[in-house]
Amino acid sequence: MRPTVQDVARQAGVSLASVDRVLNQRPGVREKTIAKVEAAISKLGYIRDVSAANLAKRQIYRFAFVIPEGANSFMRGLEAEIEAVKQHSANDRTEISIYKVPPFDGRALAATLDGLDPARYSGVAVVATEAVAVRDALARLRRNNVPVVTLVSDVPSFQCDAYVGIDNVAAGRTAARLMGNFLGEKSGKIALVAGSMLVRDHVERRMGFEQVIRSDYTRLECLPVIEGKDDGQLVQKYLSECLRMHSDVVGVYNMGAGNRGLIEVLSKNGASKERVVVAHELTEHTRRALNAGIVDAIIHQDAGHEVRSALRILKARIDKTPLLAGQETIRIEIYLNENLS
Structure with missing residues (x-):
């Protein structure tokens, strides 16, 4: 049988009221009494039924x-x-x-x-x-x-x-490993898309991604981050401009949201077939994009x-x-x- 508060009181040689005060951290209990109760709890292996206490x-x-x-x-x-x-x-x-x-x-x-x-x-x-x-x-x-x-x-x-939450540096490193391995021997630039560099998860994902790319895939170059505010229309606009300016983009990593804009850009004229795409979060939209081959990998958290x-x-x-x-x-x-x- 599980030990009870009565068992703790007997073992400590104190009253039930004293045990209750110690368990609930109420004032007015001597240090000597607290030590006795804590020793009894440890010796008996008493586990407090918090649910019952809260109900009471x-x-x-x-x-x-x-x-x-x-x-x-x-x-x-x-x-x-x-x-x-x-x-x-x-x-x-x-x-x-x-x-x-x-x-x-x-x-x-x-x-x-x-x-x-x-x-x-x-x-x-x-x-x-x-x-x-x-x-x-x-x-x-x-x-x-x-x-x-x-x-x-x-x-x-x-x-x-x-x-x-997930370890976002590790998530960024994982994205880079997927990107580098999928690209094989290709060289070129990688477009980076984030919601904002004011949120720690996006900062850490970028950090982890660039660490791996710079150390293990030196044929690849990360472009400056596009901050799309997790807005599909902004991502579509800014990413389209980026791809027009850089014809040698071979990969896209979206470390934030706004994936609908990314999918819209990359689905035009078969552009997705020319580039490896890694994004975050499995949603209705990214699931369809995976099935269609527009996105190559999704990093997800539950x-x-x-x-x-x-x-x-x-x-x-x-x-x-x-x-x-x-x-x-x-x-x-x-x-x-x-x-x-």
Whole structure:
């Protein structure tokens, strides 16, 4: 049988009330008593039933997810995963609110974060933009004991409780390896497309990509990054201009969204057959492009896993419970036409 709080109290030689105060980190307990209770917990292997304790206290978790608005298919998929969890969250005494802000707008994001009441929210998950105002708004939440996880894109200058997403440097390196191997002995230029160099995930993907290209594929040259704001029309416009200026482009790497614009450009006049194309996130549009041979490889991350992981991490921070090692690792997935299901 699992040890109970009564067993802990007997082992420690203290009252049930003292054990309860220690478990809930309430004030008014002597250090000697805390040491006795902690020693008893360790010896007995007592594991606290957090769900039962929260039910008894009528504990309700209230979480805010702050994500970009707009046509970005991956972000809309992320939103759908949050909504799916939200539909069943009442059973776990959890309330979820979704706030949407203009993409790559640090001021708007900071204003939304500043508008979150620390007395209301138990935790916050945010797709972050690197800006001083954003960092300060996140720091304010932490000062008010609200745990924060960054989702998809990190803010290294801010010490959050966790980052939930893929290793973006590794993702960029993976894209470069695919690009270089697919191109074989070809030489030429690679067009790089990003949403913005103001978000850490795109910065890190570029960093990883260029590291591998420069070290292992010296016959290839990376062009300056096209910042398409994850907007299909802008990507279409800027990439078309790039290809007109550089007739020797042999590869295209889109490290952000806006894939519909990329597909539109490369599907004209069989242009995709002349170039290797690597992009991010398996969506309805990129799936069709893979099938059609317009895109050669997609690097993907599981949005549902990220949402569920963010919630588990926030709850663990609140309840001061451990997490299973490896459960929260978001893995890089690679899709080719051959392994689409």
